[in-house]
Amino acid sequence: MSRLCSVYFTVMKIDIRSLKSSEVSRLQYLPFGRKETHRRRFMLQESGKLIFFVAWWDNLPVAQVLLNWEGGDASGVPPQVRPWPEVSSLFVHPDYRRRGVASRLLDMCERITFQRDYVNIGLCVHVANQPALNLYARRGYRDAGWDPYLAQGVYVDSNGGRSNWRELRVYLIKSFGKGI
Secondary structure, rough: OOHHHHHHHHHHHHEEEEEEHHHHHHHHHHHOOOOOHHHHHHHHHHOEEEEEEEEEEEEEEEEEEEEEEOOOOOOOOOOOOOOEEEEEEEEHHHHOOOHHHHHHHHHHHHHHHOOOOOOEEEEEEOOOHHHHHHHHHHHOOOOOOOOEEEEEEEEEEOOEEEEEEEEEEEEEEEOOOOOO
């Protein structure tokens, strides 16, 4: 019982909000810790192309997600017409996983999408990321019926080190019923 109370207490301290200019340099704790990446995403938010949500625990950024109005910012997304927003770059720091933080970030994205009168929201996920697939299934995301596709690129870490990445992804979609 005390474990559940502890988890509940921790989740209640989480503050989720769109990224502010003054916070960009504080995101090195998250993946893609290069300031250039965060700065580029913040500029996309400023232009209205996405919302960059960050979950803060006290003053520490512990999770992030992008809500893209014009499709994801990752390469390799299949060219099918997607007249709905997409979630991308959902990441929760390992020390804060399994505490409901990812669900709260998704709640925020889904609520705003629904409020803007969209009937669907989509995302792509690595076919081998079973924890994420389980989370999305519990939340009502279903396979869009498109073929899995290969996404690849170069990851540059916070020290400037470069490594190639590639993963097979599947596209999931959630349709909203009456209210969220």
